[in-house]
Amino acid sequence: MNRRELMQLGLLAGSALASRDALAKAVATPRPVVAPGGQRAVVTPNGGALEWKQVGGVKVGHLIAHELDHEFAPGLRAKVWGYNGSSPGPTLELTQGDAVRLYVTNRLPEPTTVHWHGVILPNGMDGVAGLTQRAIAPGETFLYEFTFRQAGTFMYHPHYDEMTQMALGMMGMIVVHPRAPRGPRVDRDFVLMSHEWKIEPGAARPDPSAMNDFNLLTFNSKAFPATAPLVMGLGERVRIRVGNLSPMDHHPIHLHGVSAELTWTDGGEVPLSARHPETTFLVPVGSVRVFEFVTTEPGDWAMHCHMTHHVMNQMGHGFPVMVGADPERIDRRVKALVPQYMTMGHDGMGSMSEMEMPSPTNSIPMRGGRGPFGGIDMGGMFTVLKVRQRPDQADPAGWHAHPAGTVAERAPEASLAADGVDPLREV
Numbered sequence: 334m335n336r337r338e339l340m341q342l343g344l345l346a347g348s349a350l351a352s353r354d355a356l357a358k359a360v361a362t363p364r365p366v367v368a369p370g371g372q373r374a375v376v377t378p379n380g381g382a383l384e385w386k387q388v389g390g391v392k393v394g395h396l397i398a399h400e401l402d403h404e405f406a407p408g409l410r411a412k413v414w415g416y417n418g419s420s421p422g423p424t425l426e427l428t429q430g431d432a433v434r435l436y437v438t439n440r441l442p443e444p445t446t447v448h449w450h451g452v453i454l455p456n457g458m459d460g461v462a463g464l465t466q467r468a469i470a471p472g473e474t475f476l477y478e479f480t481f482r483q484a485g486t487f488m489y490h491p492h493y494d495e496m497t498q499m500a501l502g503m504m505g506m507i508v509v510h511p512r513a514p515r516g517p518r519v520d521r522d523f524v525l526m527s528h529e530w531k532i533e534p535g536a537a538r539p540d541p542s543a544m545n546d547f548n549l550l551t552f553n554s555k556a557f558p559a560t561a562p563l564v565m566g567l568g569e570r571v572r573i574r575v576g577n578l579s580p581m582d583h584h585p586i587h588l589h590g591v592s593a594e595l596t597w598t599d600g601g602e603v604p605l606s607a608r609h610p611e612t613t614f615l616v617p618v619g620s621v622r623v624f625e626f627v628t629t630e631p632g633d634w635a636m637h638c639h640m641t642h643h644v645m646n647q648m649g650h651g652f653p654v655m656v657g658a659d660p661e662r663i664d665r666r667v668k669a670l671v672p673q674y675m676t677m678g679h680d681g682m683g684s685m686s687e688m689e690m691p692s693p694t695n696s697i698p699m700r701g702g703r704g705p706f707g708g709i710d711m712g713g714m715f716t717v718l719k720v721r722q723r724p725d726q727a728d729p730a731g732w733h734a735h736p737a738g739t740v741a742e743r744a745p746e747a748s749l750a751a752d753g754v755d756p757l758r759e760v
């Protein structure tokens with residue numbers, strides 16, 4: 334890496350902290366080369382990378398565990414636990430063979446450790462409180478010192494009071510580029526940590542005792558519409574690395590508009606003989622799945638968890654069945670007691686984003702944002718792959734310009750007649 338590339342990296346890291354707009358721009362900007370063979374830096378949408386200091390032949394990093402104020406989406410904030418000002422903490426990006434000294438300062442009200450999930454290292458550096466080290470007491474700084482011998486995608490998280498600390502947001506991703514690039518050159522490389530939270534509307538903190546009924550599902554701790562889109566070029570080869578440190582749920586991550594292959598897990602590289610096409614990749618709790626594809630169709634393609642309850646925001650759970658009920662009658666009777674009352678889910682839940690529903694303080698409605706054709710029904714663990722002819726000049730907030738006649742619309746009378754389709758026929 335030359336000096337100019339280093340400076341670009343620094344600028345990107347700086348802009349990532351500046352604002353969401355700057356961040357969206359960073360997503361669409363060509364990445365600097367950071368590893369041998371032209372391997373480019375990864376993008377952590379809505380996040381950033383840890384800054385390393387080179388001391389002798391060693392990379393020195395510093396993680397500070399602390400409580401912070403986090404916005405999941407406009408309208409919903411909570412106090413979470415994370416590292417260096419964010420949850421997930423900064424992505425650790427390295428090259429195979431890098432020796433590191435990682436200092437960990439504990440500013441939490443209770444002990445913690447850091448476990449380097451998937452990384453093979455000396456046992457005493459594995460970060461399991463009680464088993465391989467004593468826990469880091471509040472106020473202490475510990476030193477982890479080891480060499481990244483494997484390439485791959487890994488994670489970091491505490492191994493002390495796991496249930497509380499991970500539920501509150503302590504997690505991060507690790508990317509170790511191979512010493513020599515493997516496989517076809519990748520043009521874009523994205524890093525996403527999936528997670529689930531329970532935050533009662535109005536509550537100040539996530540509930541770490543939740544075991545079911547998680548009501549907030551996130552990529553890099555953002556719920557759609559706050560998830561930054563993944564901007565990519567037509568014909569480019571794209572890699573997406575998804576980690577999962579959710580307390581309880583696996584996430585089948587589904588991609589629209591592409592056919593992809595699983596290339597790596599946190600255990601290593603998938604042999605060529607074992608690769609096969611998929612559109613959905615199950616990312617189990619405590620796992621990383623890395624998949625790659627080449628884009629062939631321009632457009633705005635959804636990428637989301639396929640568990641339907643994982644593409645809803647708060648307020649989307651625990652309703653009685655309303656499909657087929659007469660909401661007017663219910664509304665009339667309840668309004669006598671509660672004047673502002675409106676029955677939710679008159680005909681399913683889909684239309685709810687269209688309504689201006691009063692929602693409790695510090696909560697977000699059950700679903701997503703606005704698209705070019707109206708409300709998008711999905712929220713939560715949802716983002717958009719924006720495949721563009723000129724990705725580096727594309728507005729990340731913009732939408733695909735569909736060529737005339739390529740959008741599904743009401744069937745013209747002439748087509749119905751010509752094809753002999755009668756909408757009123759008996760079924």
Ligand SMILES: [Cu+2]
Nearest residue numbers: 584638640643
């Ligand atoms: Cu899910």
